[in-house]
Amino acid sequence: MTRAPDGGKTTRQLFREGMRDGTPIALGYLVVSFTLGITAHNAGLDALQGFIASFFNLASAGEYAAFTVIAADAPYWEMAAITLVANARYMLMSCVLSQKFSPATPFYHRLGVGFGVTDEIFGISISRQGFLQPAYNYGAMALAVPVWALGTSLGIVAGDVLPPSLLSALSVALYGMFIAIIIPPGKENKIVLGLVFISFAMSFLAANLPLVSELSGSSRTIILTLLISGAAAWRFPLREVAEEDS
Template sequence: MNRHKNGFVNGLHDGLPIALGYFAVAFSLGIVARKAGLTPVQGFISSVVNHASAGEYAEFTVIMANASYLEMAFVILITNIRYLLMSCSLSQRFAPNASLFHRFWVGFGITDEIFGISIARAGSLDPYYTYGAMSISIPGWALGTALGITAGNILPVSAVSALSVALYGMFVAIIIPAAKNNKVIGGVVSASFVISFIVSEIPLFDHVSDSMKISLLTVLIAGIAAALFPIQDKDDDTNTLSDEEVPEYDA
């Protein structure tokens, strides 16, 4: 029990900077949610169950487009599908006797940053560490969204418009460093811009909503890039644990 308590406290400690960063980004996302007509309570709940900037932005875009629930489900699935892969990868760091309960709830709370600090832990992963990070970072994200919606209802239109740009700045900050460091990623990003523009100008696709266009192009372009430029597997023995290193987890 003490081990789990220490793991939870360490997760809280490491999750605090993530929570502060999430709050700032989610505040800008709340401005977009306000444009989609969400109340602060609705925005808070949305961020608790869909704690991903790209996924929530896609969600709000679909709402503003008055699209169907089926289209919303498809868009969010495509946007957030990377978390499925992260969850599968992180589950391999648990001891073999870790229960399905732990695997499920850790998978629910996976974000890019929480995955990063969890996978970087030495030895077998204690799920309570990830619970600690989740318990402070996810509320920070949800609170930022709710306050962003509240601010959007109070601030003048000019200020709301300026704050809306901050979210796009976040996406640019994610894309540019990766594109500079990897020519393949840079080429895929450039191709995405060009192809998206071409598709937007073709009358044949006028009846397809913008969110569906983005989702379909994401699957198509990412699939082609993965087929043409696969990532080479590398041998990594650092995650191999001896019998002495494998802890036991309570159900």
């Protein structure tokens, strides 16, 4: 049992703490990934394919985009591009988490923790005091990652047995999840709220205007994401406030 420099806690204790904090995350993931499984079922994936896709993606928006591209029979480059755009924030989260590790942390541990970076796991990890220990993240991932993948498989299996009317209702739940993600920051920041409505309007226009509407849905999403996020970053940059020494 290896000692870890986290208040004298052992690796096993840190792993258990990660599992404890990861339990509510895993329960939430089961519900969300189940609705993603409905989308994967509509795209023609079986339970095993859905499990593998979710296990190695771990991103609701990224997976939804990928499953939508698969359903549209779009080319691989579109799937790669839209998944990269949808999941780009995880690269930034990984960079932040890398600053929480001790300089002596081996690269393979950094790589392992990076594999399991999600919004929720990032949240519980960044709130830890002192250096971040990989054992804690592995504990959280040990539950959250397989449960996320399992939920997708269960959604696909449900798609084979549930009536179409119920499947249609369950599919709407995923859109409800996305709305729940954008409403809280929109209430706190009017700029974010404005950008959300601009995105709605531009998406509608892109789907109906000549020439642009002839592009696939995933291509329009990639173009609009890059244009709107780039313009927002240029027009409304976040200013870092330097902390004054007391």
